[in-house]
Amino acid sequence: MDGLKRGAAAIAGAAESDLGQVADGMSPMDLCAQGISRALADCGLALKDVDGLFCAMTQQRMSIVSLIEYLGIAPKFIGSSMTGGSSFEFHVAHAVAAIQAGLCNVAVIAYGSTQRSVGRKQASQREVNPYETPFRPFLPASAYALAASRHMHQYGTTREQLAAVAVAARDWALLNPAAWEKKPLTIEAVLASRMISYPFTVRDCCLVTDGGGAIVITSAERAKSLKKPPAYILGCGHGVTHMNISSMPDLTVTGAKAAGEAAYKIAKLSAKDVDVVELYDAFTVNTILFLEDLGFCRKGEGGAFVSGGNIAPKGGLPVNTNGGGLSYCHPGMYGLLILIEAVRQLRGECGARQVAKHDVAMVHGNGGVLSAQASVILGTGATV
Secondary structure (H helix, E strand, C coil): CCCCCCCEEEEEEEEEEECCCCCCCCCCHHHHHHHHHHHHHHHCCCHHHCEEEEEEECCCCCCHHHHHHCCCCCCCCCCCCCCCCCCCHCCCCCCCHHCCCCCCCCCEEEEEHHHHEEECHCCCCCCCCCCCCCCCCCCCHHHHHHHHHHHHHHHHCCCCHHHHHHHHHHHHHHHCCCCCCCCCCCCCHHHHHCEEEEEEEEHECCCCCCEEEEEEEHHHHHHHHHCCCCEEEEEEEEEEECCCHHHHCCCCCCCHHHHHHHHHHHHHHCCCCCCCEECCCCHCCCCCCHHHHHHCCEEEEEHHHHHHHCCCCCCCEEEECHHEEEECCCCCCCCCHHHHHHHHHHHCHHHHHHHCCCCEEEEEEEECCCEEEEEEEEECCCHH
């Protein structure tokens, strides 16, 4: 990623597709196209301007080919790297590199999923792993629960601290009209909910929804001439440590550490410069692990850091301001939606949930079972 130039490209357009449970008959490709149409309208471009296209999904085996057919375009540059929910953060880096190299001018990254409508088992098939499958784990929850249990054992992290992550996410969701969850949540309610895989109750686990969206990336110069203020791409980084949780080198340290360090280096920034954080919170432990690994607190101190409303509205660090995968939306692969939220925060478009200082956003995507991590740092015009 060292070849990426700080601020050379920007996200110019961003939009969600329909979310939650979509209309009968809607396909993942329909949602992709809906997101693309809205994102292009958001920045004032048209489909004919798009010459770079990226996507990844679980419901379409050759998703990029299917999307090209659906849209009826012939992009000069394409990408469909599949790293699970972090695919889209990887795609951002790839799109920036392609634009820098002159391989395309306007790149669109899209996603769509109808996993709630069709059922999770139909939307995503599990692979057989001879070291784990015989033990019949409830994946992915059991894998993340293993990491949470280790963190609790090693650092004294409590179930109440995990629950604080879910409560903060719900508090943000209550400020977001598009969020799936509309009822207040307490730590006591999280702990009293149905147990899924110890230490997680159902409220420690992400939603199962339909949804998708798209972002539009172009050169910084071109982005300046479009409808909305650009979200400049200041830095990107990644870290891949394993595929299966039984092969994770350290259950308490994720590839977010390497991803964040690489992104900060390119951006010439550090965690203390970040105003708003959008993390892939598939489970409550994710937020704790990623805040530690990305440098917002020391390793082992994440539980204390998220307590007392510190990451909730009016807290010290705004985290997952849309309500996150825990309370806003989680259509199987969530990483594109945190990019959309970060762009909107930098523009000041978020209404009741808008953070006061919003020049730098850290976006961190997670794929697999804490397997493939990717960070993107975005900034307003004041940062370039």
